[in-house]
Amino acid sequence: MNGTLESTLWDVIVVGGGNAGLCAAIEAAEAGARVLVLEGAPEPYRGGNSRHTRNFRCKHEAPLSVLTGAYQEDEYFDDLIRVTGGKTDEALARMTIRTSEECLPWMERHGVAFQPSLSGTLSLSRTNAFFLGGGKALVNAYYNTVEDLGVTVAYEAEVTHVAVEDGRVQGLDVTIGGQTARVEARALVLASGGFQANLDWLASAWGEAARNFLIRGTPYNRGAVLRDMLDQGADSVGDPTQCHAVAIDGRAPKFDGGIATRLDCVPFSVVVNRNGERFYDEGEDVWPKRYAIWGRLVAAQPEQVAYAIIDASSLELFMPSLYPPERADTIEGLGQRLGISGPKLRETVDAFNTACREGAFTPTELDGLATEGLDPPKTNWARPIVEPPFYGYTLRPGVTFTYLGLKVDETARVSAGGARLGNVWAAGEIMAGSILGQGYLAGFGMTIGTVFGRIAGQEAAAHVA
Numbered sequence: 182m183n184g185t186l187e188s189t190l191w192d193v194i195v196v197g198g199g200n201a202g203l204c205a206a207i208e209a210a211e212a213g214a215r216v217l218v219l220e221g222a223p224e225p226y227r228g229g230n231s232r233h234t235r236n237f238r239c240k241h242e243a244p245l246s247v248l249t250g251a252y253q254e255d256e257y258f259d260d261l262i263r264v265t266g267g268k269t270d271e272a273l274a275r276m277t278i279r280t281s282e283e284c285l286p287w288m289e290r291h292g293v294a295f296q297p298s299l300s301g302t303l304s305l306s307r308t309n310a311f312f313l314g315g316g317k318a319l320v321n322a323y324y325n326t327v328e329d330l331g332v333t334v335a336y337e338a339e340v341t342h343v344a345v346e347d348g349r350v351q352g353l354d355v356t357i358g359g360q361t362a363r364v365e366a367r368a369l370v371l372a373s374g375g376f377q378a379n380l381d382w383l384a385s386a387w388g389e390a391a392r393n394f395l396i397r398g399t400p401y402n403r404g405a406v407l408r409d410m411l412d413q414g415a416d417s418v419g420d421p422t423q424c425h426a427v428a429i430d431g432r433a434p435k436f437d438g439g440i441a442t443r444l445d446c447v448p449f450s451v452v453v454n455r456n457g458e459r460f461y462d463e464g465e466d467v468w469p470k471r472y473a474i475w476g477r478l479v480a481a482q483p484e485q486v487a488y489a490i491i492d493a494s495s496l497e498l499f500m501p502s503l504y505p506p507e508r509a510d511t512i513e514g515l516g517q518r519l520g521i522s523g524p525k526l527r528e529t530v531d532a533f534n535t536a537c538r539e540g541a542f543t544p545t546e547l548d549g550l551a552t553e554g555l556d557p558p559k560t561n562w563a564r565p566i567v568e569p570p571f572y573g574y575t576l577r578p579g580v581t582f583t584y585l586g587l588k589v590d591e592t593a594r595v596s597a598g599g600a601r602l603g604n605v606w607a608a609g610e611i612m613a614g615s616i617l618g619q620g621y622l623a624g625f626g627m628t629i630g631t632v633f634g635r636i637a638g639q640e641a642a643a644h645v646a
């Protein structure tokens with residue numbers, strides 16, 4: 182296998198076999214290019230973070246496939262600006278939004294099936310198209326498509342170095358089965374994701390606390406290609422200290438726990454740190470608008486851990502969790518089970534209960550049922566925690582992806598020192614910082630990967646044609 186890889190001059194090599202890389206490979210192969218995909222993971226784990234996804238956000242002028250109503254460019258752009266606080270390249274963002282509309286039928290033509298969105302806390306039937314079978318089914322459909330198109334895919338093929346000389350890539354070093362080979366292509370698409378699985382790199386930006394973070398997605402996105410390109414002077418975007426992190430169940434595995442480890446109980450809880458102290462308003466807003474800030478809040482606590490405490494009256498109010506909660510008949514007993522001081526937890530819960538006042542509790546909307554004289558306050562859903570049994574969940578920061586990436590233009594071309602590299606394009610998480618400076622809009626990661634993956638594949642194929 183290695184021999185064939187090395188002896189062939191490939192038209193296009195795609196590094197990374199997630200959504201963005203596969204979209205690029207499909208476009209390039211359909212344009213007639215001879216394509217090689219180098220995927221770092223073993224075959225069962227192929228597809229990176231893309232296999233954990235559920236939907237993508239799509240502009241449309243009228244009902245489209247499973248999407249209801251209309252979702253126009255300006256509304257989509259406004260939604261984006263709100264979450265990025267203006268840290269957005271408007272031209273690239275608008276191009277991405279406009280192009281998303283033609284992506285949905287393209288995805289369907291290439292094997293992706295959609296399903297209507299489920300109701301509940303994330304009702305997104307107008308804005309986000311859900312993949313039937315989730316991201317895993319999408320990734321499998323694309324692998325079937327590239328196979329049909331004659332693309333060669335190498336698994337456990339980790340690219341360690343991109344040889345850039347005179348503004349062009351001359352070759353790649355790839356390690357397969359412990360052996361390093363040099364492969365050559367006339368054009369290169371980089372789609373190897375962010376660097377969130379590289380705990381040393383995270384720690385250099387976040388400090389040692391980062392070693393206690395959980396990584397929600399693949400362990401294979403370690404940023405080797407990104408680091409190598411930056412070391413060779415590629416233009417970068419984004420801030421190394423920015424990442425998307427949410428609070429997830431602290432018992433989740435170190436990597437790849439995916440969406441099942443999410444916990445939605447915080448608005449109905451009292452949340453304490455390892456010292457048994459509250460540290461933030463648990464009822465500030467509805468959970469879909471707050472869950473992304475809790476990753477950072479927990480990251481700032483001692484040992485990067487927190488505990489959400491509820492009583493029997495709240496157990497049925499949120500989506501059931503993957504791991505059952507710890508349970509005890511007394512608050513002190515619950516503290517012991519969670520490994521925090523029982524008496525201190527009792528003191529904190531007592532203080533909270535005393536600060537609660539009479540009023541109507543409405544779990545589905547902001548109800549203004551706030552504590553009085555408590556610091557920090559709980560400004561909605563503040564009901565005393567008094568009905569045994571008592572339940573507790575451990576929370577830890579779960580990193581979704583990082584923002585530092587390669588700067589690209591509207592043709593997905595990578596540059597160095599402001600000059601476009603001759604034959605290198607990038608797509609997906611590795612360049613998403615070109616559009617998303619901070620914050621996150623649900624479903625936009627897959628939109629960026631699909632739009633830029635397709636562009637990168639088309640451009641790379643046109644370059645070699």
Ligand SMILES: Cc1cc2nc3c(=O)[nH]c(=O)nc-3n(C[C@H](O)[C@H](O)[C@H](O)COP(=O)(O)OP(=O)(O)OC[C@H]3O[C@@H](n4cnc5c(N)ncnc54)[C@H](O)[C@@H]3O)c2cc1C
Pocket residue numbers: 196197198199200201202219220221222227228229230231232233234235236237238338339340341372373374375397398399401402403404405406438439440580581582608609610611623624625626627628630
């Ligand atoms: C739990 C979770 C849920 C999410 N849900 C959604 C959602 O519903 N909608 C949405 O839009 N976004 C979602 N996201 C974000 C989304 O996953 C990403 O935006 C998107 O998958 C990025 O695609 P990509 O192709 O750039 O990267 P990936 O899909 O991560 O693919 C990168 C690939 O590169 C490979 N690779 C890495 N380094 C190397 C190397 N050196 N050599 C060779 N190969 C390498 C990896 O093995 C991997 O397969 C979610 C993320 C997570 C973690």
